[in-house]
Amino acid sequence: MGLAKTEIFSKSQNDIANWAKVLGHPARVAILQHLFKINSCICGDLVLEIGLAQATISQHLKELKTLGLIQGTVEGTSVCYCINPENWLKMKHILTDFLNQDAFENPCC
Amino acid sequence: MGLAKTEIFSKSQNDIANWAKVLGHPARVAILQHLFKINSCICGDLVLEIGLAQATISQHLKELKTLGLIQGTVEGTSVCYCINPENWLKMKHILTDFLNQDAFENPCC
DNA sequence: TGATTTAATCGTAATATTGCAATAAATTAA
DNA sequence: TTAATTTATTGCAATATTACGATTAAATCA
Structure with missing residues (x-):
């Protein structure tokens, strides 16, 4: 189904999974690392820094924004x-x- | 395309993303938490513990096994x-x- | 042996994710 | 105003993920 049955898990479990999920793509990892490296706002040039198309970067930025990470x-x-x-x-x-x-x-196996 | 361009990122960035990804589903979070709670091997009953079908649990276990977490x-x-x-x-x-x-x-914005 | 139990695998369906070209929107510069 | 610049959005294609019924495989039990 491609759709996680979130309702059978606790809020805590879903929170952990959702935070982990947003870190689960190397482009988003790279974006976050670059923002930390710069240690200030970055205006533009993220597309040059990461090697993906502008539309793709914009989409990853949106996900990071939705979760509130940036x-x-x-x-x-x-x-x-x-x-x-x-x-x-x-x-x-x-x-x-x-x-x-x-x-x-782990006293077994 | 649904396929991450892993080759343009560093091994470290891909490693971070891959570990995060396997934690990015509440069922796998729940499985790991249960294994820690038991603090020993668990033989059977994971299907009862988590509320998903046996085939689904087996699939999640396989992913955790592939990454070597269990x-x-x-x-x-x-x-x-x-x-x-x-x-x-x-x-x-x-x-x-x-x-x-x-x-x-963060001296800006 | 045959029946039972348990977990893995197969097959399939539905939804999600990733990626990008094309376009739109918003602001600045000339 | 018009052109240029920059980012967001749309639309689409391809692959991935999630879920589960059905089946298979392997071990135990009667």
Whole structure:
């Protein structure tokens, strides 16, 4: 069906999955890394930085915006993007908690 | 096209995306959480625990196995699954490093 | 042996994702 | 105003993902 049965899972489980999902494409990983590297808004040139068509980059930016990981402000003819610190931290805590659930006794098999 | 252009990204970026991707479905999140909760192998009853059909669970288990996050050993007519600690740690470090790249000066916009 | 149990695989359907050309929209520059 | 620049949106094609019924495979039980 291609459609996840989100209703049978908890909000927490869906949150973890949704944050992970948006990081699940190398283009979005690269965009976020570049924004951190610049450490300020970047106006334009993301298309040159990543090697994909303008329409494709725009689509990935939209997904990052929808989840709130980045924000864009119009600056003349271009748009300036930067990381949204609050939502990055929110994601970071949710995913870190998930990743830190390990203890590894595993006394079997 | 539905096919990510992985070749234009670094191995590191693809690794991050691939680990994130496997966590990008609530069923797989739930499976991993259950394995941690049990903290030992679980033989059977994952289908009952998660509310999806047996074929669907088996498919998700296969993805987790392919990435090496879980391992299964045959035990009679059933299969016992548990977390693979080495690969969990590997994933944890890769994703944690990515999540910790923040510093948040952001002196613009 | 034959029946039962359990998990993997196959086949199929429906939806999602990725990518890009073409176009539209919005702003600036001449 | 017109042209140029930049980003968003639309439309489409191809592949991926999700889900599940049916079947198969493998081991155990009677």
